[in-house]
Amino acid sequence: MVQLLGAHLHLMTSHPIYKHPDPHGTSKNARSLGWRRDYGSTTKVLGNGVPRILLKCGYYLTDLSEPNSGATLVAPGSNHLLERIEIPEGQTDPINFVEPCLEPGDCLLFENRTWHAGAANLTSRIRKGIMIGYGYRWVMPMDYRTQSPDVLDKLSPLGRYLVGEPYQKTPEYCPGGGESPLADWCEQHGAPAVRPVS
Numbered sequence: 001m002v003q004l005l006g007a008h009l010h011l012m013t014s015h016p017i018y019k020h021p022d023p024h025g026t027s028k029n030a031r032s033l034g035w036r037r038d039y040g041s042t043t044k045v046l047g048n049g050v051p052r053i054l055l056k057c058g059y060y061l062t063d064l065s066e067p068n069s070g071a072t073l074v075a076p077g078s079n080h081l082l083e084r085i086e087i088p089e090g091q092t093d094p095i096n097f098v099e100p101c102l103e104p105g106d107c108l109l110f111e112n113r114t115w116h117a118g119a120a121n122l123t124s125r126i127r128k129g130i131m132i133g134y135g136y137r138w139v140m141p142m143d144y145r146t147q148s149p150d151v152l153d154k155l156s157p158l159g160r161y162l163v164g165e166p167y168q169k170t171p172e173y174c175p176g177g178g179e180s181p182l183a184d185w186c187e188q189h190g191a192p193a194v195r196p197v198s
Contacts, residue, residue, distance in 0.1 A: 001134045004055055004109075006195035007183040010164040012054055012141040013133035019070040019121050028068050029092040032118025035075070035085060038133070039112040039142070048082040054112040054135035061128040064102040070121030071100050072108055079113035093117075137164070157181050 001009060022030060037043075042050045064071045075094045078085050085094045099119055100108055110116060112135075121127050133142070147163050158181040161167050167179055186193040 001055060001057075002182065002186055002191050002193065004195065005052075005134060005136065007180045007186055007193040008137050009134045009162075009182070010137050010141070011132065011162050012135040012139065013056075013131065013143045015131055015143065017127075017129050017131055019118065019127040019129075021121050021124055021126070026120055026122065028120050028122060030120040031073070031092060032070075032120075035087070035094070035115050035117045037113055037115055042112070050113055052079070052111045052113060053139050054133050056110055056112075056131055056133040058108040058110075059130045059132070060102045060106055060108070061104055061130070062125055063104055064100070064106075064127065066123070067099060068120050068122040069125075070123070070127030071102060071119050072110075073097050073099050073117045073119050074108070074110055075115040078115040079111050081113075081115075085115045158185060 019032065037050075038056065039050075039054055042053065058072055060071070063069070073093065075085050075097050077096070078094070087094050094115070100106075102108065135141075141164055145164075147165070152160055152163075152165065155163065157167070161181050167181060180193070183193040185191075
């Protein structure tokens with residue numbers, strides 16, 4: 001995440017997702033929630049020129065190596081589109097969509113601008129996954145605003161920083177984003193603390 005977003009990030013969303021088998025007779029073209037982007041409210045404020053503000057890590061705990069196992073479908077390159085993806089008339093999906101072939105423990109990374117949809121789960125297994133999203137600290141988390149004190153007490157300064165808590169070295173006014181224990185971690189591990197601008 002640091003290599004893609006830099007060191008001034010925090011957890012914005014985290015939740016387990018269980019996709020139960022679809023009812024008998026469900027079409028293989030059924031799409032859970034349809035094709036969409038995450039953090040769609042940004043387009044209401046910024047229009048179609050939405051920047052990358054969030055990266056999601058979908059950790060899958062179930063074997064999704066067969067088609068129609070309930071994987072998250074993605075449309076490669078759709079993060080660069082200003083408008084909706086094009087779905088041919090009479091079709092369910094864009095021409096270049098990908099249904100990832102995933103094994104338990106695999107992680108699918110995609111950003112807020114990537115068009116995605118949930119594939120039908122025509123297996124007899126519950127598709128189990130954990131979706132974790134990281135974004136810039138200047139963007140409000142989607143699922144919560146603060147953590148409970150009993151959770152915070154168990155976390156290191158870096159852990160508290162990653163769930164959005166203020167860092168002890170950050171002054172009241174800090175135009176550069178302030179100190180980041182994640183930047184210190186990057187230095188210790190030889191990772192760039194600043195995302196390359198392209």
